Amino acid sequence: MIATATATPALVDVLTASKQASRSLATLTANRKNAALEAIAAELEIGGDRVLAANALDLANGRENGLSAGLLDRLRLDDARLAALTAAVRDIIALPDPVGVVVRGSTLPNGVRLSQVRVPFGVVGAIYEARPNVTIDIAALALKSGNAAVLRGGSAAENTNRGLVALIQQALESVGLPASAVQTIDEFGRAGATELMGARGLVDVLIPRGSADLIQTVVRESTVPVIETGAGVVHIVLDATADESMAVDIVHNAKVQRPSVCNAVETVLVHRDAAARLLPPVLTALRASGVVVRGDERARAIDAALEVATEEDFATEHMALELSIAVVDDLDAAFEHIRRFSTQHTESIITADMANAERFLAEVDSAVVMVNASTRFSDGGEFGFGAEVGISTQKLHARGPMGLPELTSTKWIVRGAGQVRD
Amino acid sequence: MIATATATPALVDVLTASKQASRSLATLTANRKNAALEAIAAELEIGGDRVLAANALDLANGRENGLSAGLLDRLRLDDARLAALTAAVRDIIALPDPVGVVVRGSTLPNGVRLSQVRVPFGVVGAIYEARPNVTIDIAALALKSGNAAVLRGGSAAENTNRGLVALIQQALESVGLPASAVQTIDEFGRAGATELMGARGLVDVLIPRGSADLIQTVVRESTVPVIETGAGVVHIVLDATADESMAVDIVHNAKVQRPSVCNAVETVLVHRDAAARLLPPVLTALRASGVVVRGDERARAIDAALEVATEEDFATEHMALELSIAVVDDLDAAFEHIRRFSTQHTESIITADMANAERFLAEVDSAVVMVNASTRFSDGGEFGFGAEVGISTQKLHARGPMGLPELTSTKWIVRGAGQVRD
Numbered sequence: 001m002i003a004t005a006t007a008t009p010a011l012v013d014v015l016t017a018s019k020q021a022s023r024s025l026a027t028l029t030a031n032r033k034n035a036a037l038e039a040i041a042a043e044l045e046i047g048g049d050r051v052l053a054a055n056a057l058d059l060a061n062g063r064e065n066g067l068s069a070g071l072l073d074r075l076r077l078d079d080a081r082l083a084a085l086t087a088a089v090r091d092i093i094a095l096p097d098p099v100g101v102v103v104r105g106s107t108l109p110n111g112v113r114l115s116q117v118r119v120p121f122g123v124v125g126a127i128y129e130a131r132p133n134v135t136i137d138i139a140a141l142a143l144k145s146g147n148a149a150v151l152r153g154g155s156a157a158e159n160t161n162r163g164l165v166a167l168i169q170q171a172l173e174s175v176g177l178p179a180s181a182v183q184t185i186d187e188f189g190r191a192g193a194t195e196l197m198g199a200r201g202l203v204d205v206l207i208p209r210g211s212a213d214l215i216q217t218v219v220r221e222s223t224v225p226v227i228e229t230g231a232g233v234v235h236i237v238l239d240a241t242a243d244e245s246m247a248v249d250i251v252h253n254a255k256v257q258r259p260s261v262c263n264a265v266e267t268v269l270v271h272r273d274a275a276a277r278l279l280p281p282v283l284t285a286l287r288a289s290g291v292v293v294r295g296d297e298r299a300r301a302i303d304a305a306l307e308v309a310t311e312e313d314f315a316t317e318h319m320a321l322e323l324s325i326a327v328v329d330d331l332d333a334a335f336e337h338i339r340r341f342s343t344q345h346t347e348s349i350i351t352a353d354m355a356n357a358e359r360f361l362a363e364v365d366s367a368v369v370m371v372n373a374s375t376r377f378s379d380g381g382e383f384g385f386g387a388e389v390g391i392s393t394q395k396l397h398a399r400g401p402m403g404l405p406e407l408t409s410t411k412w413i414v415r416g417a418g419q420v421r422d
Numbered sequence: 423m424i425a426t427a428t429a430t431p432a433l434v435d436v437l438t439a440s441k442q443a444s445r446s447l448a449t450l451t452a453n454r455k456n457a458a459l460e461a462i463a464a465e466l467e468i469g470g471d472r473v474l475a476a477n478a479l480d481l482a483n484g485r486e487n488g489l490s491a492g493l494l495d496r497l498r499l500d501d502a503r504l505a506a507l508t509a510a511v512r513d514i515i516a517l518p519d520p521v522g523v524v525v526r527g528s529t530l531p532n533g534v535r536l537s538q539v540r541v542p543f544g545v546v547g548a549i550y551e552a553r554p555n556v557t558i559d560i561a562a563l564a565l566k567s568g569n570a571a572v573l574r575g576g577s578a579a580e581n582t583n584r585g586l587v588a589l590i591q592q593a594l595e596s597v598g599l600p601a602s603a604v605q606t607i608d609e610f611g612r613a614g615a616t617e618l619m620g621a622r623g624l625v626d627v628l629i630p631r632g633s634a635d636l637i638q639t640v641v642r643e644s645t646v647p648v649i650e651t652g653a654g655v656v657h658i659v660l661d662a663t664a665d666e667s668m669a670v671d672i673v674h675n676a677k678v679q680r681p682s683v684c685n686a687v688e689t690v691l692v693h694r695d696a697a698a699r700l701l702p703p704v705l706t707a708l709r710a711s712g713v714v715v716r717g718d719e720r721a722r723a724i725d726a727a728l729e730v731a732t733e734e735d736f737a738t739e740h741m742a743l744e745l746s747i748a749v750v751d752d753l754d755a756a757f758e759h760i761r762r763f764s765t766q767h768t769e770s771i772i773t774a775d776m777a778n779a780e781r782f783l784a785e786v787d788s789a790v791v792m793v794n795a796s797t798r799f800s801d802g803g804e805f806g807f808g809a810e811v812g813i814s815t816q817k818l819h820a821r822g823p824m825g826l827p828e829l830t831s832t833k834w835i836v837r838g839a840g841q842v843r844d
Contacts, residue, residue, distance in 0.1 A: 361835050365544065370838065413783050
């Protein structure tokens with residue numbers, strides 16, 4: 001029974017078409033889905049120029065509207081980035097089809113046979129900001145998992161997204177699939193995003209991608225179930241027994257190797273008994289790579305050159321070469337700090353103490369908890385999932401790095417021979 | 423980072439205490455959780471009289487407030503029902519602990535070891551109506567799965583629930599666990615329910631139990647993730663090739679064996695080529711058990727004694743000895759009817775045609791789809807899960823009958839020896 005709060009007739013039509021398309025997609029073989037993905041890759045190669053022209057328009061508008069250099073860079077497509085997108089689609093072709101996988105099953109005492117099987121959600125909605133790569137990414141992941149996709153990108157990328165969706169739809173039709181399997185609702189503006197969030201019954205799951213603000217708005221306003229892929233205020237704890245070179249290498253790697261991503265470390269908590277030993281070499285390594293390091297009072301007592309770390313610093317995902325340090329009395333104090341400031345994405349402890357390692361793994365309530373490893377490993381690609389669906393910071397459905405199976409639901413299949421219940 | 427919309431300081435205190443209690447529960451061994459459950463069972467045996475006295479008060483108030491006989495019956499506890507509740511708690515003791523189960527794992531090429539492990543959600547909230555058994559049920563299931571429980575029962579059962587929670591808390595303290603592991607917020611009234619739905623960050627998941635209205639309100643208003651355990655407008659399709667005695671037995675069993683439950687059939691769709699053959703014996707059997715049967719025009723052309731089935735009848739979960747029948751042209755017409763009226767809970771087809779059976783299983787988008795079996799098998803107990811957490815009609819997290827593992831989340835445990843990312 002479809003109960004939806006959407007009001008604009010035209011948008012309801014779009015979503016109804018998505019729902020219809022999702023029915024054809026649900027029963028497609030992997031071969032046919034892969035053929036559709038290959039057609040998209042081929043169209044990206046053939047039609048790239050048109051997409052780049054549309055992107056040039058968005059970039060010109062963006063410059064006129066005073067978009068920051070960072071946003072313009074995210075918005076920008078070029079030959080290399082298009083080639084990377086095309087390669088990403090082909091990577092998804094190579095992944096196993098999650099649909100139809102039997103999760104578990106049994107035969108009841110009366111002979112009734114049960115199996116729980118992976119099925120597509122149906123319609124996956126995505127709300128995101130000016131990153132045209134998400135358009136291709138979500139569309140390809142949705143198709144591979146048998147879902148229709150409804151995309152609401154940022155208005156700054158409107159022309160680029162329209163071009164990309166036109167190209168995807170052409171590819172879909174070329175292999176005999178409905179164009180409505182992938183649709184954009186950018187033309188409906190903000191009202192469209194609001195209605196998408198209220199379209200429970202037509203849209204099965206909604207994935208927000210972008211700033212913490214965007215994600216929180218969707219979580220708060222959506223009646224469609226949301227998969228929250230959250231920001232990472234990621235912590236590394238340097239325990240009293242932490243090995244010095246391990247501490248230096250891991251903190252440096254976790255901050256410097258790619259500072260703009262959600263699994264980069266934001267805060268280091270160092271045990272008071274190890275602070276004088278570990279902070280100097282850690283700070284030397286970080287500063288050599290240009291990291292701006294801030295500290296609480298106790299950290300600044302060890303290194304007076306540290307800038308002052310405020311409460312806000314400890315609560316911020318910098319996504320830049322910035323890091324905050326606090327000295328803690330013990331593991332419990334570290335846990336208390338993490339509970340207060342963590343986004344429950346990823347935390348790691350560097351320690352030689354087995355009991356402390358086990359306590360950390362058991363008691364820190366984050367999607368990914370680590371011992372003696374860089375937080376940068378908290379990633380679908382590194383975990384071997386092959387595709388980057390996002391990293392869930394919620395506890396329902398999926399938690400941590402998500403692969404294709406996380407874009408499916410399940411269904412119970414029951415086969416009998418006339419059995420009834422006593 | 424805890425971001426919550428709750429406003430009443432006292433309620434925030436209650437929920438904060440739940441969150442704190444959840445931390446102690448999360449790392450308890452199965453032995454300690456089972457000891458707590460056994461203490462609850464023992465308290466139910468010892469303190470039953472006090473609970474019955476509180477229940478008598480609620481019943482008297484209910485009669486005064488004009489509660490229906492059905493509601494009064496749901497509200498009523500007696501020695502037999504208390505004994506059944508006690509037995510249910512002991513059944514849960516016998517189930518395996520879902521926490522700590524390793525779901526999957528691997529070792530990365532660089533030697534980093536991954537395992538995905540079941541962990542409790544943290545705090546499970548329940549909003550339900552005047553069924554005191556839910557108080558014990560949810561509390562016991564939550565404890566077994568390592569979760570704290572916050573309960574908001576109906577005001578009609580306020581005294582009974584207060585008595586039950588006091589008894590549970592006494593049991594918890596007797597085994598050294600925090601009383602705040604199970605709390606009621608009934609004293610905060612409707613405002614309390616509203617705040618519970620907004621307590622994202624303090625409450626990890628919310629389970630509504632009761633009428634379709636209650637469930638829809640929670641789904642609409644909650645920012646806390648909800649597990650929707652829905653109503654069942656359940657269909658049985660009698661295909662052209664359906665065996666007569668199978669059709670009669672299964673329809674009769676699915677309607678009559680226990681009409682007041684969500685997996686009882688509400689609508690029979692019969693293929694036009696089989697309607698004249700199957701309807702007469704099916705109707706005879708149903709009427710012999712006192713079922714009021716309604717039909718569409720084509721069904722009434724075969725049996726003029728059928729009452730008229732309206733659109734509303736087809737959309738209603740009667741939970742009573744009432745059933746609607748429609749004649750359909752083919753499988754596609756049956757699918758169309760199901761898409762329109764089903765709550766996506768459970769549907770079954772009776773057929774001898776293998777191709778139609780497979781189409782039905784593949785194309786009907788419900789939590790449980792069956793061939794030649796009674797819809798009454800759509801049940802956690804029948805599926806061998808041991809406990810009845812409810813039947814999810816949503817696609818996220820859990821779908822269909824839920825067992826204890828569905829009351830848990832997962833966490834990724836990563837063990838390294840100093841590895842960093844290249």
